[in-house]
Amino acid sequence: MTAAALPSSIERPVEAGTVQVAPGVHWVRMPLPFALDHINLWLLEDGPGWTLVDTGFNSEATRALWERLFAGVMGGRPITRVVATHFHPDHMGLAGWLAPRFDATFHATLTEWLYGRMLTLEPDELARPQVERFYRAAGLPEDMIEAVINRPNGYRRAVVPLPTALHRLHDGDALEVGGHRWRVVVGRGHAPEQACLLDEARGLFIAGDQILPKISPNVSVWPHEPDSDPLSDFLETLRAFKALPADALVLPSHGHPFTGLHGRIDELVEHHGERLDETVAACAGPATAYEVMQAMFTRKLDVHQTRFAVGEAIAHLNHLVRQGRVVRKRGAGADRYRRA
Template structure:
């Protein structure tokens, strides 16, 4: 994720909840803020009041003991001890789905997300086998990472299951265009892709009781660009193409929609922010294309895009994002990839502009 200017958005709420705290955004919608032990230090959870049926929780934080302890207080205080009807996960990342199984078991709530996100979560929570571990190592060696960085990434084995120790065994499948009934109001499922394969966003149209609301997950954020990464399991994917198409889709919603993001503060300026993010990626693509006038490894591109020191988690995202942009340029015919020579574990691939001639 990269910080981008947020001058195009407006923040209508002056206060921000403390960690573990909450406040009402509009009638029947609570903004809960949970701490995260990462550089991205919080996640927003949205609690939707469904009246007699109970609350709908959108996202839920990590599945670690600290988060569970916070949730015990929230269920009692913020939600007033009332039932939880369902837990919705916008996508499979640990900070969004980690506590879902615990909440479902504790409250008797149902669970809802898209089928793709649920399957990813179930697979990753179960852990990798030796074949999958070998795929991961080959992928990062092809990126040209040095041995120290490579070792730090490979040492993260099992990180997902530590944040997501279990995933609900059943779900209500959400598809783009579905209606989710919360009390006497309908929320429409908005599809998209890029940050993950099939994330869920929720839109509630304006009426006499309140404005247009969009629970955007990580698909659109006010200050940072959502991470768009290629992962070892799908090394030739082009998630950036999917993400750019999703940005265009936000134009179908009213310009004055109040966006409730997973990170940062609620904001106005949906269309302007989508334009900012599209321009950010266009600038990244141009920067990489210029850089690849000389053949480059994915690791070299990563260092150019992210020159600051990175911890292993940040490096994982940074490499994935670099490869996503490289793959997009290959798909557009603006770069070509020269496969490294294979002798056991592969050597690094090189990327260059097609107009570059001579030895790699």
């Protein structure tokens, strides 16, 4: 592993506490109800208040920890600006609770805000037919298809209705926070328009889920865009991020802050190259996306994990179809893929 974590003397934050990783930059850690059991948030000192990057998941546990932070280490200073890197519930889940509480402005890219708005407002009955078509084409067993299409919209439970006013972030925009300049650097693939933040003067990079130190960010195809190629977007972003400072301190959304950005990028590119080769091998005989997923992920998966895993398998298959390395045959039932 070329990504080097912070010195072991810098411990992760205690519950309802923070760790200052640079002057005015405070690391907060919130719980998640998943195997990936935490998210890192970033409180930036900003004059008389705070700019918050990402919010945590909408749960009683997270809200209770925020209440303790308000009363404790935040010193009564208000959150004046909420920045969401992307629309996933652990990042945007409490934006609609925190922003109005402090009359804070809400900042995100347009695509991420619209995705979040869509998922919180879309009725289950409107989405269900396309969800069924998608997973039937992927070759999921019938009982699993039934479990997926009858699963309530978990996004609505995990995300408070989002702020209705957006301060839109664009790639290259500058945010002035506490006398420091953070440049918006958009990453794609894990999410469609994820806003990362670079303080080039101090060598700090808030990477969201685009670059993680120990695991590869999930890159998946979802029912609303079945023919998309997010893996191309992800790999293009990795190549573009090689222009960022090699010695930056990376502040990821999961795991420990680390250095060695360029080396970690190389590892992620290599990982997906290996995954693509594995996917081609799994298509030696015609195979469904579900069968390819089983070759990629050999451990037993529950329904929730299967949705992410089959989405990642389809992301690799769609990429290979576009490259001409795999051929897809569509029919009345499941799509089948074979090596070209």
